[in-house]
Amino acid sequence: MKTLFLSILSSALTDSPLPCPTLSTEELSNILRLSELHRVLPLVYDKLHSCGLRLPSGTPVHSQVRLLVSQQTLRTLSFAEVYRALTQQGLYPVVVKGIICRSLYQKPDLRISSDEDLLVSPEEYSLCRKLLEDMGFSLTKEADPLHYQHSFVRSDGLHIEVHTSLFDSRDSFFDKWNNEFDAWKDKTITVSAEGTELLTLNPTDHLLYLILHALKHFIHSGVGIRQVCDIAMLANRYAKETDWHRFAERCKALNALRFAMGIFAVAKNHLNLSLEVCNALSRFAPFPSNESDLLEDILSAGVFGSATMSRLHSGIITFSEAKNKNKGICRRIFPPAKSLSSNYTYAKKHPLLLPVAWGHRLLRYGKEIQSTENNSPFEAVQIGKQRLKLLKEYGLTDFSLSY
Numbered sequence: 001m002k003t004l005f006l007s008i009l010s011s012a013l014t015d016s017p018l019p020c021p022t023l024s025t026e027e028l029s030n031i032l033r034l035s036e037l038h039r040v041l042p043l044v045y046d047k048l049h050s051c052g053l054r055l056p057s058g059t060p061v062h063s064q065v066r067l068l069v070s071q072q073t074l075r076t077l078s079f080a081e082v083y084r085a086l087t088q089q090g091l092y093p094v095v096v097k098g099i100i101c102r103s104l105y106q107k108p109d110l111r112i113s114s115d116e117d118l119l120v121s122p123e124e125y126s127l128c129r130k131l132l133e134d135m136g137f138s139l140t141k142e143a144d145p146l147h148y149q150h151s152f153v154r155s156d157g158l159h160i161e162v163h164t165s166l167f168d169s170r171d172s173f174f175d176k177w178n179n180e181f182d183a184w185k186d187k188t189i190t191v192s193a194e195g196t197e198l199l200t201l202n203p204t205d206h207l208l209y210l211i212l213h214a215l216k217h218f219i220h221s222g223v224g225i226r227q228v229c230d231i232a233m234l235a236n237r238y239a240k241e242t243d244w245h246r247f248a249e250r251c252k253a254l255n256a257l258r259f260a261m262g263i264f265a266v267a268k269n270h271l272n273l274s275l276e277v278c279n280a281l282s283r284f285a286p287f288p289s290n291e292s293d294l295l296e297d298i299l300s301a302g303v304f305g306s307a308t309m310s311r312l313h314s315g316i317i318t319f320s321e322a323k324n325k326n327k328g329i330c331r332r333i334f335p336p337a338k339s340l341s342s343n344y345t346y347a348k349k350h351p352l353l354l355p356v357a358w359g360h361r362l363l364r365y366g367k368e369i370q371s372t373e374n375n376s377p378f379e380a381v382q383i384g385k386q387r388l389k390l391l392k393e394y395g396l397t398d399f400s401l402s403y
Contacts, residue, residue, distance in 0.1 A: 002299050008048065010271045013232070013272060014106070014272050031044065038226050038302060039224070041061075041064070069109050069112075072109045073109045075116075075158050076194055083095070093128065093199070094118070094119040094188055094201060095117065095200050096163075097117050097230070098115065099116060100191065100206070101113075102193075104233040104234060104237050108193075111226075114159060115161050116160050117163060128162055135154070137154045138152065138153065139151065146169075147170070148165045165178045166212075176254075180208060188200060203242045204246055206234060207247060210231050211256060211260045213227070215256055215396075219391065223301060225298055232273050236274045236277060242280070248285060258288075261285050262291050262394055265291040266294060268287065293393065
């Protein structure tokens with residue numbers, strides 16, 4: 001079923017003909033459920049519909065897909081309008097992911113996005129916030145002013161993430177990745193989408209960012225197939241413009257080359273990665289001989305590794321291993337104050353309150369277990385152990401020593 005799912009998705013990416021298989025209603029439903037888990041339902045549904053495979057009339061998926069696509073169309077138009085308004089006020093943010101990735105697809109609005117991402121310098125953030133608020137946006141949560149991303153939402157459903165850096169600058173683990181994009185303002189390009197000229201990263205930088213963004217999720221709880229699709233589509237579209245030697249060297253310096261080649265192997269074998277890209281990459285690094293474990297992990301992960309709460313919680317194990325600290329289950333459950341999330345700032349300011357923060361974490365986790373399906377500490381540990389083996393395979397344990 002997963003092989004067929006990939007075949008359908010690959011056909012949707014290139015809008016190529018799909019030999020229509022004979023599927024039972026149950027098999028068709030399973031494929032659509034997997035598509036929903038990875039947030040590629042409109043892409044897969046459209047391709048199935050085009051070759052005559054249909055669920056019985058009245059099935060909720062029909063209206064669900066129509067709603068998803070219509071909402072995406074409206075959000076895209078709204079974002080284009082917002083971006084034009086920002087530039088008219090003299091602010092020129094860089095757009096990453098979102099509409100840039102969607103524009104690479106044959107039918108852009110079938111590739112749904114939950115938000116749009118803007119990159120501005122720290123000095124521009126106050127102006128950007130004011131302009132967005134003047135257009136009816138509000139912060140979803142008053143974040144630390146030094147935080148690297150701020151979420152804005154408007155009543156029409158448009159959600160914009162404003163970044164002052166591409167990765168969390170307060171975390172030395174990720175801030176080192178930001179060094180690769182220090183001069184992003186000097187290396188941008190302009191692309192057109194929805195009749196709007198959008199400033200974005202150049203192809204080499206954008207591809208590196210997509211790989212590192214995927215890697216960030218991978219070492220937490222996992223990366224879904226949609227991110228792999230975006231990487232394949234960007235690589236195919238800008239194969240000639242990408243500096244492949246520079247891309248490979250930067251991945252190697254960040255200990256991300258083996259992971260990148262694994263992602264590209266999945267795209268090569270299952271998602272129509274172009275021969276031109278394959279030839280370019282193979283000059284600098286070998287494709288892994290077998291990417292099946294990585295593919296299985298990707299398909300099990302769901303979008304951003306959110307398939308189950310147990311999987312999300314397993315990220316505590318994998319991320320602490322990658323950072324080469326908090327070894328052992330006890331240290332993962334009871335981490336030092338500096339490793340706690342922003343929900344526990346009181347423990348960072350007042351170390352004597354650290355036991356209170358540990359109790360708070362355990363209480364919240366217990367409530368999640370009681371109120372959420374597919375969530376158990378035992379399963380989280382098992383998933384974490386399995387994923388550690390995969391991280392080791394791609395050289396991603398003890399990741400902190402690679403710089």
